[in-house]
Amino acid sequence: MDDGSPSPSTNFRFRRVLLKISGEALMGASSFGIDMNACANLARGVAAASQAGAEICLVIGGGNIFRGLAGAAQGMDRAQADHMGMLATVMNALAMQSALEQIGVPTRVQSAIPMPTVCEQFIRRKAIRHMEKGRIVIFAAGTGNPYFTTDTGAALRAAEMDCDAMLKGTQVDGVYSEDPKKNPEAVRYDQLDYQEVLARDLRVMDASAVSLLRDSDIPIVVFDLHEPGALNKVLTGEGVCTVIGNS
Template sequence: MKVSGEALMGDQSYGIDMNTAERIAEEVGAAVKAGYEMCLVIGGGNIFRGLQAAAKGMDRAAADYMGMLATVMNALAMQTALERRGVQTRVQSAIPMTTVCEPYIRRRAVRHMEKGRVVIFAAGTGNPFFTTDTAAALRAAEMGCDALFKGTQVDGVYSADPKKDPNAERYDQLDYLDVIARDLKVMDASAVTLMRDNQIPIVVFDIQKTNGLADVLDGRGVCTVVGPKPAQKR
């Protein structure tokens, strides 16, 4: 599951609202107890945005590395919230910092998940010029995930921002190529392409809704599924 950094802000304008983190942790914990293997990627936009800093004159690579460090802070906060609920959690960082978390090792991450632990992948891909969306897609492919869930502020994918455009059209299902061709702001193009190449569906849902994750996992929730185009009936 990919969670944006902004989702952790709650009603604040900056930083981590631990009440919000606790609520998301409650949902993830419920999914684990229901038997699902879960891994997470959390963005860092609630603390630092590399792209915005670069636009103001900061070196892009340095700005992106700072953004990666912000994702580590969010990952540690989410780990704390999950472990308060008795959910064993491991944070693995693409940038080695062994004092606070494990380095990213794919086979170790797979083993953690097999043991019922939640793995939070921090520091993006470990490389500048790549978003945490791409990191989430990459980890989903590496872990052999059945689906990539993206928790957003709305209940699916729209033709425009529904908070600004009341006439925005909501989609129940989209093909990967539709997302790219229409420039829909689901995930960046490299992430969508990676999911297309590995035939992993992207499920976009409202992370702010109580029990939103559980409802979508049960097939009852409102969401948009981005996946292979359905075969035409003859």
């Protein structure tokens, strides 16, 4: 019986994944806000992977609109500022949903902060079923709690969704010892252990996110989000990336 689920057509190294991208990735050439052309470019890469049979969920940061820590630094109550940052991630999630649906990809947004007139509330079993049916699920509003970053929210959702890996799309093709844009001599790593990332303070993502993924034995894959076809290549084990896992 056909239950609406896609038929796998590709040999994936990672089939079910959570893709974490920054809010800044949605800005394009702008210095603030959402560029729908940038959203469309990202959507095409996600669509190609989904159509090949991958099960994909996303978490998008909110730094292109409002960052909680920045608000707190200006004297705003930290919890209030973090809630504003969570709302920014909902805006980004809705923009990405629009971009995906414009190219025919069924997408659901689930928010940790209930807002039923705008999107679904996060329900784990429902999210898993959406992914099994080939829908992209975008998780918004972080964990729903202040004092936690979207990295930690993404790690939590990756564990809850029983993902094979958490993919972090960045501006460079992996993890380096230093910022390669500032130091051309920076060393690039193909493989790292979770503990190495924490001990060297490599700032791939915050320590609580790395620790959660380590405890759940979910590898972190860091790759260049802007390379054409990069997502599909990483999923099949062919792309240039850094894989962080247990040694």
